Amino acid sequence: MSDTLGTQHLLGIDDLSAGDIDLILRTADGFKEVLARPMRKVPSLRDITVANIFFENSTRTRLSFELAEKRLSADVVNFSASSSSTKKGETLLDTVNNILAMKVDLVVMRHQDPGAAVFLAKHTKARVINAGDGAHEHPTQALLDAYSIREKFGKVAGVKVAIVGDILHSRVAWSNVRCLQKLGAEVMLCGPVTLIPKHAAELGVRISHDLDAALRWCDVANMLRIQMERQGDGPAYFPSLREYTMLFGLDRKRYESLGKEVVLMHPGPINRGVEISSDMADSGASIILQQVENGVAVRMAVLYLLAAGMDRTGIS
Amino acid sequence: MRALPILTAPAFGLTVQRLCRQLVEDRGDLGETALVGLHPRGVYFSRRLRDELVKITGNDAITYGELDITFHRDDFRQRAVTAPPATTQIDFSVDGRRVLLIDDVLYTGRTIRAGLDALMAFGRPRSVELMVLIDRRFSRELPIQADYVGRAVDTLNGQRIQVEWLESDGIDRVSITREVS
Numbered sequence: 001m002s003d004t005l006g007t008q009h010l011l012g013i014d015d016l017s018a019g020d021i022d023l024i025l026r027t028a029d030g031f032k033e034v035l036a037r038p039m040r041k042v043p044s045l046r047d048i049t050v051a052n053i054f055f056e057n058s059t060r061t062r063l064s065f066e067l068a069e070k071r072l073s074a075d076v077v078n079f080s081a082s083s084s085s086t087k088k089g090e091t092l093l094d095t096v097n098n099i100l101a102m103k104v105d106l107v108v109m110r111h112q113d114p115g116a117a118v119f120l121a122k123h124t125k126a127r128v129i130n131a132g133d134g135a136h137e138h139p140t141q142a143l144l145d146a147y148s149i150r151e152k153f154g155k156v157a158g159v160k161v162a163i164v165g166d167i168l169h170s171r172v173a174w175s176n177v178r179c180l181q182k183l184g185a186e187v188m189l190c191g192p193v194t195l196i197p198k199h200a201a202e203l204g205v206r207i208s209h210d211l212d213a214a215l216r217w218c219d220v221a222n223m224l225r226i227q228m229e230r231q232g233d234g235p236a237y238f239p240s241l242r243e244y245t246m247l248f249g250l251d252r253k254r255y256e257s258l259g260k261e262v263v264l265m266h267p268g269p270i271n272r273g274v275e276i277s278s279d280m281a282d283s284g285a286s287i288i289l290q291q292v293e294n295g296v297a298v299r300m301a302v303l304y305l306l307a308a309g310m311d312r313t314g315i316s
Numbered sequence: 317m318r319a320l321p322i323l324t325a326p327a328f329g330l331t332v333q334r335l336c337r338q339l340v341e342d343r344g345d346l347g348e349t350a351l352v353g354l355h356p357r358g359v360y361f362s363r364r365l366r367d368e369l370v371k372i373t374g375n376d377a378i379t380y381g382e383l384d385i386t387f388h389r390d391d392f393r394q395r396a397v398t399a400p401p402a403t404t405q406i407d408f409s410v411d412g413r414r415v416l417l418i419d420d421v422l423y424t425g426r427t428i429r430a431g432l433d434a435l436m437a438f439g440r441p442r443s444v445e446l447m448v449l450i451d452r453r454f455s456r457e458l459p460i461q462a463d464y465v466g467r468a469v470d471t472l473n474g475q476r477i478q479v480e481w482l483e484s485d486g487i488d489r490v491s492i493t494r495e496v497s
Binding site: 042304307310 | 384386387388389392393403404409433434436437438439
């Protein structure tokens with residue numbers, strides 16, 4: 001068992017070996033304990049400055065990263081595209097280099113373009129954590145999902161996970177597939193034909209277009225959000241939201257017809273009544289809020305382990 | 317490398333017993349006391365102390381916890397490995413208690429500094445004292461001293477103190493390993 005990560009940046013799950021993922025999850029156990037203390041703060045990163053650079057909207061992820069950084073005593077600066085010079089035509093590299101000139105050690109970035117995090121890591125000295133790049137990857141979400149599954153089942157290997165919904169536009173889906181496969185889980189993608197890209201089969205996952213069959217097969221159903229903002233003016237990949245809900249939405253009637261327990265997950269934000277009904281999202285089968293809670297501990301582990309590779313003067 | 321034993325059975329066990337009796341002499345039934353062992357190696361000592369104290373006092377409800385200080389270390393970025401944390405288990409309020417921090421070896425004092433820092437995250441103890449099995453004198457880097465000492469030893473910086481416990485290493489023994497020049 002290794003005690004250090006094999007990577008300097010977290011750009012995608014591909015950067016991590018199964019051993020790295022295991023180290024992150026074990027370290028997150030320690031931080032989960034820290035978060036249960038009366039004083040939920042440790043000094044590990046007190047000489048580290050982190051910039052959260054968000055070119056795309058985010059509530060949960062950004063808040064979760066910021067809390068994780070503050071619980072580790074890091075100095076935190078926030079930057080969002082809506083209030084910045086990018087609106088005035090500055091390039092990504094210029095924006096980031098300006099921020100780094102102010103001696104930032106670690107950058108957490110969300111960007112609408114796939115590969116933005118990789119580009120940044122190539123051109124800057126700071127450590128980079130990808131907080132979502134287009135439809136490419138969202139590695140910390142996959143790690144916290146794996147952590148939540150491990151917490152629920154005591155292991156990830158052998159657990160059957162169905163990822164349901166808008167696979168096409170989902171970076172969460174891709175990161176999850178890679179992460180779960182590395183940990184030995186069985187993965188199924190389920191959704192309308194139009195929302196599952198053809199190349200998905202090459203990843204070694206099962207594909208289903210029948211939610212009931214998928215639910216009968218799986219131990220965990222990760223219900224993804226339908227990303228209406230990526231479909232233009234109205235639904236472009238299915239006739240109507242109502243039809244989508246009838247075929248791929250999970251409600252109590254459908255759940256009870258299974259006659260077995262399935263753990264329900266959702267990366268948020270939820271469209272209540274579309275991919276999952278309100279009562280199911282709030283039911284005992286759902287671990288959606290545990291996912292959010294675990295997100296802080298898992299992000300603390302990632303930040304801590306990446307910072308461990310830096311020397312005392314900042315950037316190695 | 318040559319290992320020179322400096323504490324073996326039965327003196328090892330007698331030392332632990334002496335420390336327990338010293339503690340009882342000072343504090344009576346330990347009602348307000350909380351024993352807190354430091355991971356990774358101090359917990360073998362603290363568990364032994366707890367068991368011994370239960371025998372001596374007859375009080376089997378001694379407040380006991382274990383503390384991992386990994387996230388409070390001041391050198392985590394200089395170490396080759398980032399040891400994954402052991403489990404901290406402090407399921408009582410530290411507020412107002414007389415805490416006894418317990419570790420196997422007191423050397424530079426940095427571990428204890430981190431331990432004090434970590435302990436304060438659980439509240440405001442009335443007092444904190446320190447018990448160690450081995451005190452390596454004249455090697456402190458911080459102004460930290462132990463209140464209860466099993467054995468004080470004088471060592472050179474190139475030497476290492478190794479504490480072995482029956483529970484984990486199959487033998488109760490303290491030895492000095494020295495570099496062969």
